[in-house]
Amino acid sequence: MSSLEYLNLHSSELDDEIPDTIGDMGSLAYLDLSCNQLQGSIPNTIRKMVLLSHLDLFRKQLRGSIPDTVGKMVLLSRLNLSGNQLQGSIPHTVGKMVLLSHLDLSGNQLQGSIPNTVGKMVLLSHLDLSRNQLQGSIADTVGNMVSLGKLYLSLNHLQGEIPKSLSNLCNLQALELDRNNISGQLAPDFVAYANDTLVTLSLSANQFSGSVPALIGFSSLRELHLDFNQLNGTLPKGLGQLSNLQSLDIASNSLQGTINEAHLFNLSQLSYLDLY
CATH class of the missing domain: 3.80.10.10 (Ribonuclease Inhibitor)
Structure with a gap:
């Protein structure tokens, strides 16, 4: 289905893994697989979906890390990976998604610090990194996101002072x-x-x-x-x-x-x- 632009399978009782072949849907602009029983990791082939503007993988059983190649989806305006079991750190490449307005990575097991590159997402209005295991201080570059309306960083291990x-x-x-x-x-x-x-x-x-x-x-x-x-x-x-x-x-x-x-x-x- 290489010409498909919109795919919504929200709450469809899907299980198993997200297939690598999903990256072949090069025309897809909207993808919602939220509230299913999907397992495994986020396939690296997702980087090939360069026209994607909406990606919702909320509340599944995804493991592994967020691939660095997520930064290649430069047209993304909404990214929701919350309520999974993702580990590792937040990739620095998120700063390349300059059109992003909504980023929700809450309710995972993410570690490391908040990357300074988040400050490049100047159109971001919603940032939720709560309920993870993030450490370090709040990135000073958060103040560059002048469109930010909601900032949720609760239930982490953040230290230092408010920038x-x-x-x-x-x-x-x-x-x-x-x-x-x-x-x-x-x-x-x-x-x-x-x-x-x-x-x-x-x-x-x-x-x-x-x-x-x-x-x-x-x-x-x-x-x-x-x-x-x-x-x-x-x-x-x-x-x-x-x-x-x-x-x-x-x-x-x-x-x-x-x-x-x-x-x-x-x-x-x-x-x-x-x-x-």
Whole structure:
């Protein structure tokens, strides 16, 4: 079927392996094999599908590594390999997929560090690398992805501090870094340019120290989770200006002082509050 352009076999109860001959479908632009029982590895012949713009291999039993040749699919706009058992590192060649807008590698067993080449994907709006075994620090080049709206890096082994370049992400809607080993203090401007867009900020279960950022002007923020860190000082009254806040969790820190009306008076949308 060398002329086929669209193939969707989502939830078709397929098993066995993805055949190497799939690479002969050179005209294919859309391929969805998600939610099946496919096993084995991602065939290297996939590099021959140079016209592919959508590749979804979500929730199967794929093993092995992500082939370096994935970077040859330069027209890809969506790549979803989440929910498998892929190992190895994230190939540096992902930086060649400059048209990519959605990249989801979550729920695998990927190791190593986040490659600096991710910063070349300036059109990327969704990046999910959560629930892996990634190490090292968050690549400073993440701040180059100015179109990024959702960044999920939770449940890894990331260390170091939040890079200052993260403040360049002016379209950021969700930032989830919980359950890592990230440390350092939260500068007042660490997500400054996202003050009109940020909806979810989850930094739970890390090693952040210093004071709680006031986040003044973050009018869209609905979820703020800073629990299980090493934050100290008092709770800033500026949090009381986050009128759309629905969930606030600052449990298991070393905060002191009192909480009065100024902290809570404007939080009319708040439905979850944890100060344990």
